[in-house]
Amino acid sequence: MKLLNSARISLYLIVLLILVNINVFGLPPSVYLSEEDDWEDHNDFRYQEQVIKKYENEIGNFEWGEIFKDLADDFKKTNVDWNGKLGIKEKFQNELDALVNDYTKAVEKVGIESRDSVDQILKKFPTGRFQANTTNGIIYFYGSPNEIKLDTNEINEEQAKDLRYRAETVNRLLNIFKDEGRQMTLNAILKAETKWKNYLENGFSQYPWESFVNSYITSFDIENPPGHQWVIFHPELGVEVSTEGIKQLKAKEVLAIELLGWVKYYGEDLRNFWGISGITTIRDDIGIGIGGILHFGTYFNLGVTWHDIDNDDNFFNDDLFVTFGIDLFKFAKSTSSKFEEKVSELGSEKNTSTGAK
Amino acid sequence: MSKNVLFLVHGMGVHQEKKWADSVIEKLKDSSKKYSYFKESKLEDKVKFVPIVYDNIISSNVLNKWQEDANAISDFAKENGLEDNDALNWLKNAGDTEKNFLWSHVADVIIYRFFPIYRERIRIDVVRQIAEEIDRQISESGEARCSVLAHSLGTAVVHDSLHYLGTKEWGGSTNVFGPTHWRFKSIFMIANTSRLLQTEPKAYNSIVKPGPNLDGGSYSFKYLNFRHELDPVPFPRMFDPVGWGSDYQPIVVQHCWNWDIHGFEHYLDNPRVHIPILRALIGPLAVTDQEEVEVVHNYKRFGGKLEFMQNVRDFIKDLEVPKDELGEEPSPSELIKGFIKFYQIVNEYK
Numbered sequence: 001m002k003l004l005n006s007a008r009i010s011l012y013l014i015v016l017l018i019l020v021n022i023n024v025f026g027l028p029p030s031v032y033l034s035e036e037d038d039w040e041d042h043n044d045f046r047y048q049e050q051v052i053k054k055y056e057n058e059i060g061n062f063e064w065g066e067i068f069k070d071l072a073d074d075f076k077k078t079n080v081d082w083n084g085k086l087g088i089k090e091k092f093q094n095e096l097d098a099l100v101n102d103y104t105k106a107v108e109k110v111g112i113e114s115r116d117s118v119d120q121i122l123k124k125f126p127t128g129r130f131q132a133n134t135t136n137g138i139i140y141f142y143g144s145p146n147e148i149k150l151d152t153n154e155i156n157e158e159q160a161k162d163l164r165y166r167a168e169t170v171n172r173l174l175n176i177f178k179d180e181g182r183q184m185t186l187n188a189i190l191k192a193e194t195k196w197k198n199y200l201e202n203g204f205s206q207y208p209w210e211s212f213v214n215s216y217i218t219s220f221d222i223e224n225p226p227g228h229q230w231v232i233f234h235p236e237l238g239v240e241v242s243t244e245g246i247k248q249l250k251a252k253e254v255l256a257i258e259l260l261g262w263v264k265y266y267g268e269d270l271r272n273f274w275g276i277s278g279i280t281t282i283r284d285d286i287g288i289g290i291g292g293i294l295h296f297g298t299y300f301n302l303g304v305t306w307h308d309i310d311n312d313d314n315f316f317n318d319d320l321f322v323t324f325g326i327d328l329f330k331f332a333k334s335t336s337s338k339f340e341e342k343v344s345e346l347g348s349e350k351n352t353s354t355g356a357k
Numbered sequence: 358m359s360k361n362v363l364f365l366v367h368g369m370g371v372h373q374e375k376k377w378a379d380s381v382i383e384k385l386k387d388s389s390k391k392y393s394y395f396k397e398s399k400l401e402d403k404v405k406f407v408p409i410v411y412d413n414i415i416s417s418n419v420l421n422k423w424q425e426d427a428n429a430i431s432d433f434a435k436e437n438g439l440e441d442n443d444a445l446n447w448l449k450n451a452g453d454t455e456k457n458f459l460w461s462h463v464a465d466v467i468i469y470r471f472f473p474i475y476r477e478r479i480r481i482d483v484v485r486q487i488a489e490e491i492d493r494q495i496s497e498s499g500e501a502r503c504s505v506l507a508h509s510l511g512t513a514v515v516h517d518s519l520h521y522l523g524t525k526e527w528g529g530s531t532n533v534f535g536p537t538h539w540r541f542k543s544i545f546m547i548a549n550t551s552r553l554l555q556t557e558p559k560a561y562n563s564i565v566k567p568g569p570n571l572d573g574g575s576y577s578f579k580y581l582n583f584r585h586e587l588d589p590v591p592f593p594r595m596f597d598p599v600g601w602g603s604d605y606q607p608i609v610v611q612h613c614w615n616w617d618i619h620g621f622e623h624y625l626d627n628p629r630v631h632i633p634i635l636r637a638l639i640g641p642l643a644v645t646d647q648e649e650v651e652v653v654h655n656y657k658r659f660g661g662k663l664e665f666m667q668n669v670r671d672f673i674k675d676l677e678v679p680k681d682e683l684g685e686e687p688s689p690s691e692l693i694k695g696f697i698k699f700y701q702i703v704n705e706y707k
Contacts, residue, residue: 033640048499119530126537126571133570133578134502135543135604135637142578143569172499181533186492188528193485196478201418208423215473222477222484222521223528235430255433 028152031160032138039161046165048172055173062115064177068103071170072096080162085155091146092163099129099170115180122181130171140167192223194269199225203273204263204295207234225270231261231277238325240281240289240305254281256293256325263295272297281305281323290315293325301325359498360405361542361638364487367409368509368548368621369465373416378408381506384622388631391652392644403639409486411479411514415465419475462700463693465510470554471689476517483518488534504543504577504638508621509550509590516551519544520563523576536564541577543637547624549582549596553692560596567604579637580605583630587611587673588619589680589699593687608633613669614661616706618676619699626661628652668706675702 031039040047045054052059055067075096082089106124107113113121133142138150140163150160200206206214210232218226238256261277275295282288286307293303303323306315365378382401389400431446468475487503494501507515523535533539544565552560568575580601584591586609598605608629615623624630628649635643644652663669679702683695 033642122531122533122538127533128536128538128540128570131500131540131570133542134640135579136641141570143572168500175495175499178533178538181531182492182495184530185527185533186488188530189481189485189488191528193481196481200474200478205422205426207426211419211472211474215471215475218474220474220477222481223525225477226474235426237429237433253433255430 029157029160031157031164032150032152040165044165046162046169048165048169051169052173052176059173059176062113062118065100065103065107065113067173068096068100071166071173072100075166078162080158082159085159088148088155088159088163091141091148092166094146095129095141095144096166096170102126118177118180119184122178127174127178130167130174132167132171138164188223191269195223196225198270199229199265202298203265203270204229204231204275210234225265227265227270229263229265229275231258231263231275234258234261234277236325238281238301238323240283240321240323242319242321244319252283252285254283254289254323256281256323258293258325261293261295277303279303279305279323279325281307281321289321289323291320291323293323295325359494359500359502361403362405362407362490362494362501362503363638364490364503364505364507364515365406365408366483366505366507366511366515367412368507368511369462370412371416372410372412374413375408375410377410377412378406381621381625382406384625385631385634388625388628389635389643391628392635392648394639394643394645400635400639407486407490409483409511409515411482412465414475414479414482415468419468420464463696466554466696467689467693469510469514470556473556476556479514480518480521483514484522487518487522491534491539501539503541504545505541506545506547506634508547508624509619510554512546512549513551513554516546516560516563516565517556517558519565519576520558523564535573536568536576537571537573540570540575543579543581543634544577545581545583545634545637546596547583547621547630548588548591548619549584550591552596553591553594555594561598566598566601568602578604581633581637582607583610583624584608585610585612585618585624587613587676587680589676589683589695590619592680593683593685593692593695595685606633611658612656613659613663613673615663616672616703619703628656672702672706675706678702 029039042049044050051071055070058064058067072093075093078089102125103121106121107117109124110117110120129141133139140148140150148163150164155163206229210230213232214226214229217230218228220226235255235257238254239251240254241251257280258277259280261275263273263275265273273295274297277293277295278290279293280288280290286309289305289307291303291305293301295301301324303325305321305323307318307321308315309318365381367377385406386400389395427446469479470476487505491501491503494503505515505519519541523532526532531538544567551565564574564576565580566575567577567580582596582605584595584607597607610624610627610629612623612627614626617623625634632644632649632652657664659666659669663672666672676699679695679698682698683691687695
C-alpha cells in the first residue's frame with residue numbers, strides 16, 4: 001500500500017513537472033516577443049497600414065489633433081475583453097489621452113495647426129512616448145507610471161495584440177507627423193558635414209602645427225567650422241618669375257614658406273576662400289626672398305617677392321619677382337601630371353636661370 | 358516591420374572601408390549559431406549591420422596629406438641642397454599603414470583628443486552616417502530600432518557623436534533625433550575610452566546613458582559596458598558611473614584566447630559579452646538561461662591560441678606593467694607610452 005501511494009505521488013509529481021515545464025519552457029505567442037514579425041494580421045483594422053489609409057485625408061490636411069483624438073476614443077470602445085485587467089487598459093488609455101492633451105496644448109501655444117508650424121509644435125510636443133523598449137521583451141511607456149510589459153502572466157494574447165497594434169500604429173503615425181522635421185534635421189546635418197569637408201579637405205591645407213594652433217585659436221562647433229584659418233610657417237613649392245623684362249622672362253622652382261597668413265572662407269557651405277600671407281622664398285641661386293602672397297581659391301596663389309641680388313643688404317632696390325604658390329596636396333591629387341609637365345616646361349630654362357636678374 | 362539596426366564603430370588602427378567590420382560581423386554570427394534560437398532564424402535576417410567608418414578622415418585626409426606635403430618639400434630641399442632638408446622627415450611615413458603602429462594607431466588617438474578641428478570633422482561624419490541610416494529606416498519601414506556596438510577609440514567617438522546627434526538644434530530647428538522624440542535601443546561599449554578621452558561633453562554628463570521614454574537626459578533604453586581585466590586601454594580613467602540604475606550593466610571579463618586581448622573579436626568571443634548583446638538585440642529568448650549557464654560554464658579562461666601556452670602566465674604578468682604605469686590619471690605622454698608598451702608586449706608574445 002505504501003509503495004502504491006509513493007508511486008501515485010511520484011506520478012502526480014511527474015505530471016506536475018511536465019505541466020510546469022510546458023509553462024516555463026514553452027514559447028509564448030510571438031505577439032509577446034520583441035523581434036518576431038509574423039504576429040500581425042495585415043487586414044486587421046488596427047494594423048498601421050489600415051489606420052494610415054483610414055486617416056489619409058486628415059494626414060494630408062494636417063489634422064493631427066483629430067487623428068490623435070480619434071485613436072484615443074477608439075481604444076475606449078475596443079472589442080477586446082479587458083475585464084480583470086482594467087488597470088492595464090487604463091494605463092494605455094492614460095497615455096493615449098496624454099498624447100491628445102500634449103498635442104492640443106502645443107498647438108494652443110503655437111497658435112496654429114499647420115504644416116508650416118510643425119517645427120514649433122515639435123518643440124513643445126514630445127513624440128517618443130510610444131517607442132517600445134524591446135531590450136528585454138516588449139515594454140511600453142518605459143519608466144513612466146503607465147509602464148506596461150507584454151507578459152504572458154499578465155495579459156492574454158488578444159489583449160497583448162490590442163496594445164501592440166495600437167502602440168505601433170501610433171508610433172508610426174508620429175513618425176509620419178515628424179517627417180518634415182526629420183528632413184530639416186537631416187539636411188542641416190548634411191550641410192554641416194559639407195561645410196567641414198570644404199574647410200578641411202577642400203580648403204587651404206594645414207600642416208600638423210597649423211591644425212593644432214587653429215584648433216585652439218579659432219572658434220567653431222560641430223555644425224559650423226571656423227570661417228577662417230591662420231597660416232603659420234607653411235612650406236610649399238612655388239615658381240618664381242623675374243620681372244626684369246618680358247623678353248628675359250625666367251622662371252624657377254622655389255621653396256616658399258608662408259610665415260604668417262590668414263585665410264577667409266566664404267560662399268555657400270564655405271566653398272571658396274581667399275587669404276594673404278607674408279612669405280619667404282628659398283632658392284639655391286640667389287638666396288632667400290621676402291614678400292607677400294595672395295590666395296585665390298583652391299590651387300593657385302599669386303604673390304610678389306624681392307631678393308637681395310646685388311648683396312647690398314637692401315631687398316627692395318632690385319627687380320621684384322612674381323611668385324606662384326601651389327597648394328601641394330590638392331594640386332598633386334588633381335593635376336599632378338599636368339604640374340610636372342608645366343614645371344618641366346618652365347624648367348627648360350632652369351639651367352640658364354642662375355642669376356635671374 | 359523594420360529589422361534591428363546595429364551600428365558597428367571601430368577603434369584605433371586602419372579601418373578605411375566598411376569591410377573592416379566583416380570579421381566582427383562574422384564573430385557575432387558564429388557566436389549566435391551556438392544557440393538554438395538562431396538555428397531557425399539567422400542573426401543576419403534579424404539584424405542589419407551598419408559599419409561606421411571614420412578612420413578615412415584620419416588616414417586619407419590628414420596623415421596621407423601630411424606625408425605627401427612633407428615628401429614633396431623634403432625632396433625639393435634635398436635636390437636643391439637646402440639646409441635643414443630633413444626638417445619634415447618625421448612626417449614622411451605618416452600615411453604608411455604597414456607596421457607603423459605610431460602613425461596607424463597612436464596618431465588616431467592623438468588626433469582625436471588633441472586636434473579639436475579634426476575631432477569635430479570626425480564627429481560630424483559619424484553623426485551623418487548614423488542619422489542617414491535612422492532616416493532610411495523610418496522612411497522605408499515607418500520606424501527605426503537601432504543599437505550601437507563600439508570598440509576602444511570608437512566608444513569615445515560614438516559617445517561624442519551620439520550626444521551631438523541628440524542634443525544639437527541642427528539648423529536651428531527642433532531635433533527630431535533627440536531623446537524626447539526618438540532613442541536608441543541599446544548601446545554596447547567595449548573597452549570604453551569615452552571617459553579617458555573626454556572633452557565636452559563629459560562622459561558622465563552627456564545624454565549617452567540609459568533612461569526611460571521622454572527623458573531628455575538619456576538616449577537609450579540600455580547601456581552595456583564591457584571591460585577586460587587585463588586590457589590597459591579602458592583602465593585609466595575607467596568608465597564606472599554610479600547611480601545609472603539597472604539598465605546600465607558593467608561586465609568584466611578575464612578570458613585569454615588570443616594575445617591581443619584588446620581586440621574587438623576577442624571580446625565578442627566570450628559568451629559573457631555576446632549573450633547580453635544578442636539578448637538585448639533580439640529579445641530574452643535569443644539565448645535561454647539553460648544555454649547561457651552551459652556555454653558560460655564551458656568557456657574556459659584560457660583557450661584558442663593560448664590554451665596550451667606555457668608562457669601565458671608571464672604574458673599576464675607583463676600586461677600588468679603598462680596598466681600599473683598608466684595609473685588612474687595618466688598624462689597624455691604616459692597614455693601614449695602605455696599604449697605603445699601594451700602593443701609591444703602583445704607583439705613580443707605573438
